[in-house]
Amino acid sequence: MGAATLYQLAKAGADVVGIDRFAPPHDQGSSHGDTRITRLAVGEGAAYIPFVHRSHAIWRELEADSGEALFEQCGVLVMTSSEAPARHHGAEDFTGHTIELARRCGIAHEILNASQIRARFPQFGPVRDDATGYFEPEGGYVRPERCIAAQLNAARKLGATVITGTTVSSIESDDGVVRVRAGDRTLAASKVIVCAGMWSANLLGEPFGALLKVCRQTLFWFRLEEPSIFPEMSPTFILSHGPLETDICYGFPPVPGEGSMKIATEQYVGLDSIDTLDRNVSDAEVAQMVRSHVSENFAGVTPELVKAAVCTYTVTPDYGFIIDDHPMLANVTVVSACSGHGFKHSAGIGEALAQRTLTGRSDVDLSAFSVSRFNVR
Ligand SMILES: Cc1cc2nc3c(=O)[nH]c(=O)nc-3n(C[C@H](O)[C@H](O)[C@H](O)COP(=O)(O)OP(=O)(O)OC[C@H]3O[C@@H](n4cnc5c(N)ncnc54)[C@H](O)[C@@H]3O)c2cc1C
Numbered sequence: 309m310g311a312a313t314l315y316q317l318a319k320a321g322a323d324v325v326g327i328d329r330f331a332p333p334h335d336q337g338s339s340h341g342d343t344r345i346t347r348l349a350v351g352e353g354a355a356y357i358p359f360v361h362r363s364h365a366i367w368r369e370l371e372a373d374s375g376e377a378l379f380e381q382c383g384v385l386v387m388t389s390s391e392a393p394a395r396h397h398g399a400e401d402f403t404g405h406t407i408e409l410a411r412r413c414g415i416a417h418e419i420l421n422a423s424q425i426r427a428r429f430p431q432f433g434p435v436r437d438d439a440t441g442y443f444e445p446e447g448g449y450v451r452p453e454r455c456i457a458a459q460l461n462a463a464r465k466l467g468a469t470v471i472t473g474t475t476v477s478s479i480e481s482d483d484g485v486v487r488v489r490a491g492d493r494t495l496a497a498s499k500v501i502v503c504a505g506m507w508s509a510n511l512l513g514e515p516f517g518a519l520l521k522v523c524r525q526t527l528f529w530f531r532l533e534e535p536s537i538f539p540e541m542s543p544t545f546i547l548s549h550g551p552l553e554t555d556i557c558y559g560f561p562p563v564p565g566e567g568s569m570k571i572a573t574e575q576y577v578g579l580d581s582i583d584t585l586d587r588n589v590s591d592a593e594v595a596q597m598v599r600s601h602v603s604e605n606f607a608g609v610t611p612e613l614v615k616a617a618v619c620t621y622t623v624t625p626d627y628g629f630i631i632d633d634h635p636m637l638a639n640v641t642v643v644s645a646c647s648g649h650g651f652k653h654s655a656g657i658g659e660a661l662a663q664r665t666l667t668g669r670s671d672v673d674l675s676a677f678s679v680s681r682f683n684v685r
Contacts, residue, residue: 312658
């Protein structure tokens with residue numbers, strides 16, 4: 309979110325500084341792991357759709373400028389193949405909700421029955437006879453590390469200052485000036501936007517401490533046995549294969565040249581402290597992933613682990629984003645747009661934040677993302 313916002317502010321001509329405790333792109337927060345799903349019919353709610361539309365356009369612009377491939381439009385398949393639909397990211401029956409939104413918002417898609425899914429996508433199986441598939445040709449995946457690097461490079465070229473390896477320890481707002489303590493210096497700004505991911509509550513305190521839960525996530529890459537069953541230009545997928553929130557997995561076609569498929573589930577157990585985050589993936593976790601998701605639901609994938617990674621979600625109580633003024637600090641905006649589905653929207657959110665910061669309003673309506681919806685003080 310920070311790289312996208314910095315880029316858009318610099319593009320709009322603002323005098324802007326980005327500060328990060330690490331050197332993005334890095335693998336310490338929520339934006340690493342090679343790929344992120346993108347889809348236009350955002351089952352999490354219609355308020356998100358304008359962001360992802362803008363993100364797709366911005367990534368194409370950045371691709372043209374940087375020469376880097378950022379967005380692979382391989383399509384996305386959202387599928388329920390279980391006795392009952394599963395809840396996902398706060399939506400009951402995520403597949404059904406996605407279909408409803410696509411119809412309502414005029415997003416190109418196909419609805420597939422079990423025999424159509426089996427014929428077109430033999431990598432998924434066994435598919436139940438009552439399965440429903442939603443295929444969106446304009447979806448696919450983006451490359452998060454490349455998107456971050458492209459936006460930071462473009463921001464630098466446009467005159468932004470990027471300070472890395474420097475932790476912000478405090479933010480104070482007084483008399484129209486925001487003072488940011490970063491390492492051993494203090495910067496004064498007219499406006500500050502905080503996009504601190506899983507560190508947001510530590511930096512901002514309440515009410516964010518009470519609202520934000522940080523959850524450890526694991527990502528797995530398994531070697532493909534039969535690349536012809538799982539081709540590179542097959543869709544990204546979100547598969548509900550049981551009635552529980554934990555019966556959902558999502559994944560990606562092989563990234564060109566890698567011969568493995570990335571697959572993951574979602575965990576919503578909050579960490580007691582982000583300092584205790586275990587960044588290693590255990591053999592038991594690999595075995596559990598194979599048993600619960602891989603061996604039953606896919607063809608052409610071996611249980612041989614190629615690599616694994618740990619990443620974090622920062623989740624609000626309703627799984628939605630927070631994009632709003634800080635309730636106590638004037639001229640400070642907080643963006644905690646994570647909850648496991650933020651990357652696809654990040655470029656569009658950066659653009660909306662730049663507009664809001666510089667002109668007082670944004671093309672995209674941000675009212676759905678207010679802090680006040682949680683009734684906290
Ligand atoms: C496993 C996983 C899978 C996901 N899959 C998808 C997907 O398929 N599709 C999708 O759209 N989204 C997905 N998401 C969500 C998406 O990746 C996140 O919403 C998004 O990357 C969050 O970005 P962020 O900028 O909020 O956080 P981060 O990328 O973590 O950035 C926060 C930054 O703030 C810096 N920082 C924090 N505190 C300080 C401080 N005090 N001083 C200086 N710097 C500081 C950190 O160093 C970091 O660089 C997934 C997330 C995970 C973890």
